[in-house]
Amino acid sequence: MDAIKKGTIFTISDLENVRISIGEIVEELEAKEWEPMGPHPMPGIATLRNWDFKLLNRYKPFYAPLCDMCCLCTYGKCDLTCGKKGACGIKIDAQQARIVLIACCIGTAAHAGHARHLVDHLIGKYGRDFPIELGPSIDIEAPIIRTVTGIRPRKLGDLEDALNYVEVELMNCLSAAHTGQEGAFIDFESKNLHVSMVDNLAKEIADIAQIVGYDFPRGDPEAPLVEIGLGVVDRSKPVILCIGHNVMPGAEVVNYLSARGIGGEVEVCGMCCTAIDITRYEPRAKIVGHIAQQLYAVRSGIADVIVVDEQCVRTDIVEEAMKVKTRVIASNDKICYGLPDRTDDPTEEIITDLVNGAPGALILDLEKVGEVAVEVALRMAPKRAQLKALPDRQELKKLAESCVQCDECRRACPNDLQIPDAMVSAAKSNFDPLAKLYESCVGCARCESVCRAELSPLNMIKVAAEYEIKEEKYKLRAGRGPVLDTEIRNVGAPIVFGDIPGVVAYVGCPNYPKGGREVAEMAEEFIKRGYIVVATGCSAMEIARYKDEEGKTLYEKYTGAFERGCMVNIGSCVANAHVIGAAIKIAGIFARRKLRGNFEEIADYILNRVGACGVAWGAMSQKAASIATGCNRWGIPVILGPHGSTAYRRLYLGRKDKEEDWYAYNVKEGGEPFYFGPAPEHLIYAAETKEEAMVMTAKLCIRPSDNPRGRMIKLSNYIDLHERFYGRLPDDWHLFVRDVTELPPGRRKELARELEKIGWKPMKMPPGKIFDPTNLERFRNGWK
Amino acid sequence: MVEKDDPWEIANIPGPRRGKILTPVIAARMIKEAKRPLFIVGSLALETELNGKSLTEYAIEIAKESQMPLVAVAHTLKAFLERGFEPDSSMPLINIIDRLRDADWEGLKGAGQHDLVVFIGMLYYIGSQGLSTLKHFAPWLRTITLCRFFHPNADMSFPNMSEEEWANYLDELVAKLRMG
Ligand code: SF4
Ligand code: SF4
Ligand code: SF4
Numbered sequence: 001m002d003a004i005k006k007g008t009i010f011t012i013s014d015l016e017n018v019r020i021s022i023g024e025i026v027e028e029l030e031a032k033e034w035e036p037m038g039p040h041p042m043p044g045i046a047t048l049r050n051w052d053f054k055l056l057n058r059y060k061p062f063y064a065p066l067c068d069m070c071c072l073c074t075y076g077k078c079d080l081t082c083g084k085k086g087a088c089g090i091k092i093d094a095q096q097a098r099i100v101l102i103a104c105c106i107g108t109a110a111h112a113g114h115a116r117h118l119v120d121h122l123i124g125k126y127g128r129d130f131p132i133e134l135g136p137s138i139d140i141e142a143p144i145i146r147t148v149t150g151i152r153p154r155k156l157g158d159l160e161d162a163l164n165y166v167e168v169e170l171m172n173c174l175s176a177a178h179t180g181q182e183g184a185f186i187d188f189e190s191k192n193l194h195v196s197m198v199d200n201l202a203k204e205i206a207d208i209a210q211i212v213g214y215d216f217p218r219g220d221p222e223a224p225l226v227e228i229g230l231g232v233v234d235r236s237k238p239v240i241l242c243i244g245h246n247v248m249p250g251a252e253v254v255n256y257l258s259a260r261g262i263g264g265e266v267e268v269c270g271m272c273c274t275a276i277d278i279t280r281y282e283p284r285a286k287i288v289g290h291i292a293q294q295l296y297a298v299r300s301g302i303a304d305v306i307v308v309d310e311q312c313v314r315t316d317i318v319e320e321a322m323k324v325k326t327r328v329i330a331s332n333d334k335i336c337y338g339l340p341d342r343t344d345d346p347t348e349e350i351i352t353d354l355v356n357g358a359p360g361a362l363i364l365d366l367e368k369v370g371e372v373a374v375e376v377a378l379r380m381a382p383k384r385a386q387l388k389a390l391p392d393r394q395e396l397k398k399l400a401e402s403c404v405q406c407d408e409c410r411r412a413c414p415n416d417l418q419i420p421d422a423m424v425s426a427a428k429s430n431f432d433p434l435a436k437l438y439e440s441c442v443g444c445a446r447c448e449s450v451c452r453a454e455l456s457p458l459n460m461i462k463v464a465a466e467y468e469i470k471e472e473k474y475k476l477r478a479g480r481g482p483v484l485d486t487e488i489r490n491v492g493a494p495i496v497f498g499d500i501p502g503v504v505a506y507v508g509c510p511n512y513p514k515g516g517r518e519v520a521e522m523a524e525e526f527i528k529r530g531y532i533v534v535a536t537g538c539s540a541m542e543i544a545r546y547k548d549e550e551g552k553t554l555y556e557k558y559t560g561a562f563e564r565g566c567m568v569n570i571g572s573c574v575a576n577a578h579v580i581g582a583a584i585k586i587a588g589i590f591a592r593r594k595l596r597g598n599f600e601e602i603a604d605y606i607l608n609r610v611g612a613c614g615v616a617w618g619a620m621s622q623k624a625a626s627i628a629t630g631c632n633r634w635g636i637p638v639i640l641g642p643h644g645s646t647a648y649r650r651l652y653l654g655r656k657d658k659e660e661d662w663y664a665y666n667v668k669e670g671g672e673p674f675y676f677g678p679a680p681e682h683l684i685y686a687a688e689t690k691e692e693a694m695v696m697t698a699k700l701c702i703r704p705s706d707n708p709r710g711r712m713i714k715l716s717n718y719i720d721l722h723e724r725f726y727g728r729l730p731d732d733w734h735l736f737v738r739d740v741t742e743l744p745p746g747r748r749k750e751l752a753r754e755l756e757k758i759g760w761k762p763m764k765m766p767p768g769k770i771f772d773p774t775n776l777e778r779f780r781n782g783w784k
Numbered sequence: 785m786v787e788k789d790d791p792w793e794i795a796n797i798p799g800p801r802r803g804k805i806l807t808p809v810i811a812a813r814m815i816k817e818a819k820r821p822l823f824i825v826g827s828l829a830l831e832t833e834l835n836g837k838s839l840t841e842y843a844i845e846i847a848k849e850s851q852m853p854l855v856a857v858a859h860t861l862k863a864f865l866e867r868g869f870e871p872d873s874s875m876p877l878i879n880i881i882d883r884l885r886d887a888d889w890e891g892l893k894g895a896g897q898h899d900l901v902v903f904i905g906m907l908y909y910i911g912s913q914g915l916s917t918l919k920h921f922a923p924w925l926r927t928i929t930l931c932r933f934f935h936p937n938a939d940m941s942f943p944n945m946s947e948e949e950w951a952n953y954l955d956e957l958v959a960k961l962r963m964g
Pocket of ligand 3: 420452455
């Protein structure tokens, strides 16, 4: 008999009025099998509005307009300065929220498009029934999918169902940005939070699909160490450089090389998250770096062939590659760069054309990309061996002499780098100041776009820093993917009670104010203090780029297991989903909360109990906007670097001086409103300096649920960092002391005296000193 | 070459309303005439020296001569304490801007919301965004900057100038404040 499909309704002959719906039976069985459905499966655009308003009421949106005008429709330009309305009636606050919505939708679309490409490709290859199996230590395979959609994905086809939901929500949210649609800033923000939660879902779908489809590490704490740095590429071999975020073409390059049995003869390397993901597939592949180093790498001419896939690829890549005779293969229909579509042409013809001078080709057949890339690299490499890509040091002096000291480069530079002064020194044969700029340069080339003497400060920095660049050889632990359920069992309680003072996630792009070293420094500080430290994407790479005196990176020094004092590389941008996933799993595994279709309760749990904090020190992209905003809806605060305040225009800030904002319900206290103190103080915040960010990180890991010992540990870290960088006690530390038992033992007397001076009173402690907070009215009298 | 009232960052062109050039004389007068001025010192105070004198020291002189309450933002507090000066407050730039945009905030001294805010030593781009917030959402407040580079989002800003000219401007401001 054919299998009866879910949703079929049929009647049994001779039994009139008996109708059986198999769909309902299947759902009932599923509910019994894992969990009953929660209140909000597949929430629509306004389903979680009440939760959003709770957050936004405490963490008020703060806007810093980057542009005072709007030019989104033909009524514009409209001047929205200081309370003026646009022709459609919109005001500047709503307009800022609207622009953020557009950014978050773009970010979500990038991840969802990526996920769609992966899921379609893998279903085409393996079928909808291909199992999702993440190994014996992971039962909760997809915490976000489970919590948001109510689906427990067991096969690739289930991911497609979740993706269909993502696409509908994304479309609805983007439509809200049309002229004459949403008008209130607060509702734009609710939609920002919604689409960004959907973005979390898209990332989880993408990463699970590639983990099972490409057999990536499944939460392996000992994932292999891989090579990273501009100096790791073996230039004696043909070189293929994959740039972007989608592993598929890079994997086909690896497959083709191995099918031809020449895996060791060609260097396969990558930039941005594609690089991280290729090393999850083939640990012998190498990571050159992230987007800030893209021009440095391309212009150095190391690559014989560049394969681009999607996201964070320089839009002038073909032009740049042509200068150094590198051929470009575009492999994804989202970025075609005007290249001719050669998908259906004979492979040998494409190879010959590229070798004979065609700058690039669009090939939308992944296997063909693999073959063409390898064959072209093999034939181009001997031809390009003698290529001289950049000026040498002798020429540098002459070039610097032509600088007219107009300051335009500095004014165009995002980091206000002192290029003109460095030119003066270089003209006197002192290249050190130029070389020093390398560390803080984000590789944007705006300096050369404006130079009146037609110089390229970027190229000159590269030549001056030649030695440092050659020596860039580091080790990064390959992205391990999700946190194991077994690890959560070990750390769940210490995180919720505060014995592990926090989980700090360094995420996002490399638009750093003073170079990436700061990220590694921040990470190591928190590792040494016993926090759980994880990283993804560009931040994971950046952390690998600094060694200690013994020549070791943090990945070589500290464990890759998700535990106190670790340094974990979770993976690429899409693997960010596992950071939120770990917080959800704490609720599901440690606290046994039901996840299925139960977003609000789980987010409430995380906000009040899971001391996690994201640090996106160089956040740049729209994806970073949706990643951060998505974290916020789950109750996870995020700290941005100073560029984040400029480009994202919107923060969510708490006011610790407004006591009324920090009440929630203490369930064990009979549900009365209870003052828990200002924790976490902000949801999304921008720091001006690394030191400020570190102090804020320690503070934002404080949670209402901390037990007295946990609070004491968190408070000690906060106070200690503040005293180190600010020179004395913070002026708000008393707000986090609920009882004198929470004062650090070694300083209890001294700090108690300080408290006395300011008239501090202990907080009314609940029975057994157990804090059981919730912001959800329906739970105030007990967890149902 | 850069004009005196060009936004220092080339692309920082916010819109039709842009600030005007501030001189030390006007700055001194505005500070004196303000009922509840506030002085905010940013992170560049930690790394900027003018003729061998730290920008932190300039900030201390301006605060002392003007009697303006001083907020040390980022982690500048330590540099003030090391010089024996006690700022009125230490808080993140984002937090003080957040309070200044709140019409109901009682001000640093509890005497009411401020009517003038004076900035110095901010990272250009984060400072510019803070000024943008105040321009749009704190209409009761006038903003001036004593930084070396022109800020179009301030009501009035020192012009783009060399370090030497800047030192002269700051000396002149201190002198004018001292004259009372
Ligand atoms: S969308 Fe509104 S504010 Fe923007 S240009 Fe059109 S009418 Fe003006
Ligand atoms: S390439 Fe580097 S030096 Fe040039 S503008 Fe960009 S960040 Fe500044
Ligand atoms: S833009 Fe060019 S000419 Fe002008 S200061 Fe910079 S390097 Fe010199």
